[in-house]
Amino acid sequence: xxxxxxxxxxxxxxxxxxxxxxxxxxxxxxxxxxxxxxxxxxxxxxxxxxxxxxxxxxxxxxxxxxxxxxxxxxxxxxxxxxxxxxxxxxxxxxxxxxxxxxxxxxxxxxxxxxxxxxxxxxxxxxxxxxxxxxxxxxxxxxxxxxxxxxxxxxxxxxxxxxxxxxxxxxxxxxxxxxxxxxxxxxxxxxxxxxxxxxxxxxxxxxxxxxxxxxxxxxxxxxxxxxxxxxxxxxxxxxxxxxxxxxxxxxxxxxxxxxxxxxxxxxxxxxxxxxxxxxxxxxxxxxxxxxxxxxxx
Numbered sequence: 001x002x003x004x005x006x007x008x009x010x011x012x013x014x015x016x017x018x019x020x021x022x023x024x025x026x027x028x029x030x031x032x033x034x035x036x037x038x039x040x041x042x043x044x045x046x047x048x049x050x051x052x053x054x055x056x057x058x059x060x061x062x063x064x065x066x067x068x069x070x071x072x073x074x075x076x077x078x079x080x081x082x083x084x085x086x087x088x089x090x091x092x093x094x095x096x097x098x099x100x101x102x103x104x105x106x107x108x109x110x111x112x113x114x115x116x117x118x119x120x121x122x123x124x125x126x127x128x129x130x131x132x133x134x135x136x137x138x139x140x141x142x143x144x145x146x147x148x149x150x151x152x153x154x155x156x157x158x159x160x161x162x163x164x165x166x167x168x169x170x171x172x173x174x175x176x177x178x179x180x181x182x183x184x185x186x187x188x189x190x191x192x193x194x195x196x197x198x199x200x201x202x203x204x205x206x207x208x209x210x211x212x213x214x215x216x217x218x219x220x221x222x223x224x225x226x227x228x229x230x231x232x233x234x235x236x237x238x239x240x241x242x243x244x245x246x247x248x249x250x251x252x253x254x255x256x257x258x259x260x261x262x263x264x265x266x267x268x269x270x271x272x273x274x275x276x277x278x279x280x281x282x283x284x285x286x287x288x289x290x291x292x293x294x295x296x
Contacts, residue, residue, distance in 0.1 A: 001028065001029050001030070001207075002029075002030060002031075002032045002206060003024075003029055003030070003031060003032065003206065003207045003208065003209055004031065004032055004033040004034065004035075004196045004206055004207070004208040004209075005031045005033075005034045005035070005044070005047070005208070005209055005210070005211070006034070006035045006036070006040075006191065006192060006193045006195065006196065006208065006209075006210040006211065007034070007035070007036040007037075007039075007040030007041070007043050007044050007210075007211050008036075008037060008038075008040050008186075008190050008191040008210070008211060008212045008213055008214075009036075009037040009038030009039050009040050009041075009160075009184065009185065009186035009190045009191075010038070010039050010040070010213035010261070011038070011039050011163075011265070011268075012039075012264065012265075012268050012269060012271055013039070013213045013261045013264050013279065014039040014040065014042070014043055014060075014213070015057075015060065015271070015276050015279035015280055015283070016213060016259045016261060016279045016280065016282050016283035016286075017040070017043050017211055017283060018043075018053050018056055018057045018060070018280050018283060019279070019280040019281060019282065019283025019284035019285075019287065020211055020257060020259070020283040020284070020286070020287040021043075021047075021052075021053035021056065021283075022053045022054075022280075022283075022284055023283075023284050023287040023288055023291065024053075024209075024287065025052065025053055027291060031047055031048075032121065032206060033120060033121050033122070033123070033196060034047050034048055034121070034122055034123075035122070035123040035124070035125070035192050035193075035195045035196065036123075036124060036125070036160070036192075037124075037125045037160055037184075037185035037186050037189060037190050037191065037192055038160050038161050038163070038184050038185055038186045038190070039161065040211075041124040041125070041156070041157045041160040041161065041185065042060075042102065042157055042161065043056065044122060044124070045102065045106065045122060045124070045153050045154075045156075045157050046059065046105065046106075048111070048117050048118075048121055048122045049105075049106050049109040049111040049117070050109045050111075051105075051109065057280065059105055061273075061276060063101065091162070091164075091165055091166060091167045091168035091169065092165065092166055092167075093166060093167050093168065094167070094168055095158050095161075095162055095167035095168055095170070096158075098157075098158050098161060098167070099152075099154050099155055099157070099158035100154075102153075102154040102157045102158065103152065103154035106153055106154060111153065112152065112153070112154075113149060113150055113151055113152055113153060114137075114138040114148050114149055114150075114151055114153060114156075115148075115149030115150060116153075117153075119149075122153070123136055123137070123138075123139065123192070123195050124136070124137045124138075124153075124156045124157060124159075124160050124185070125137075125160060125185035125188075125189050125192045125195075126156070126159040126160045126162075126170075126182050126183070126184075126185045127182065127183050127184060127185055127186075127187040127188040127189075128172070128180045128181070128182055129169070129180075129181050129182075129183055129187070130178075130179065130180040130181050131180055133188075134185075134188045134189050135182070136192075136195065137151065137156040137159070137160075138151050138156070143174060143175075144172045144173060144174050144175070144180070145173070145174065145175045146172075155170070158170060159182045159183075159185075160184065160185040161184060162182065162183045162184050163183075163184050164183050164184060164187065169181040169182055169183045170182040170183075191210065191212055193208065193210045193252065193255075193256070196208050197252075207255070207296040208255055209255055209256070209257060209290075209294075210252075210255060210256040210257065211256070211257045211259065212256055212257070212258050212259065213259050213260075213261050214258060214259075214260060214261075254293075254294070254295070255294070255296075257286055257287050257290045258286065259282060259283055259286045261279065261282070264279070
């Protein structure tokens with residue numbers, strides 16, 4: 001059965017997506033179109049390149065996350081370098097190694113640019129913080145004077161995965177030569193299920209399954225706010241998630257696999273093999289339960 005799939009951001013927690021993919025493969029589901037933000041964009045791009053769930057697990061499991069932490073070389077002493085990189089480069093790491101890794105893995109399947117895959121079959125969300133808007137790649141690239149079919153998928157993934165202050169922002173220039181800073185798509189839309197819905201009817205032309213690394217909305221606890229720092233965190237999280245939550249109304253929540261993961265952070269790059277397997281198992285379990293009740 002052909003479906004569309006949407007994968008949320010979540011860093012290393014995305015191991016749970018692999019368990020979900022395993023179940024879908026076993027049940028003979030396949031993706032016509034996929035969309036993703038941040039880590040979800042990595043999974044989505046590998047799916048469209050033709051990787052199976054087991055191959056994706058092997059790729060991510062063998063990845064040395066430390067190799068992605070590519071410091072920019074400077075003449076500044078180490079103890080000051082982090083502050084220098086944050087202040088002037090806007091991120092601790094360049095992000096070039098992440099892009100190169102994705103580029104190599106896609107090339108192994110004969111994929112480089114959006115022109116190498118079916119048109120419209122992959123959509124990646126990034127955040128243009130200069131212009132303050134959500135950008136969908138490759139759809140919105142003409143706004144920057146770029147040809148969608150010639151744009152690197154690996155570059156799009158690197159943009160969508162540019163965690164603010166962790167990776168340096170990527171840059172795009174519009175037709176007037178004005179520069180935009182591009183960061184993690186999760187800043188503005190961590191779960192872009194709206195991409196495959198008609199804006200008038202909020203319905204899609206084929207079944208869509210979304211995968212979120214959070215509990216169901218009614219199971220998310222209220223935030224504790226007792227000081228200014230907690231209020232700032234709550235403000236940021238509310239602004240970051242409000243756009244997506246708007247689309248997760250009751251009618252559409254039935255098409256979403258909620259995979260609650262509370263004890264792992266997105267940047268816990270030193271996960272043990274046991275924890276990785278636990279995440280895969282959780283993804284399997286939640287997807288199996290979802291499919292038993294899913295009505296499309």
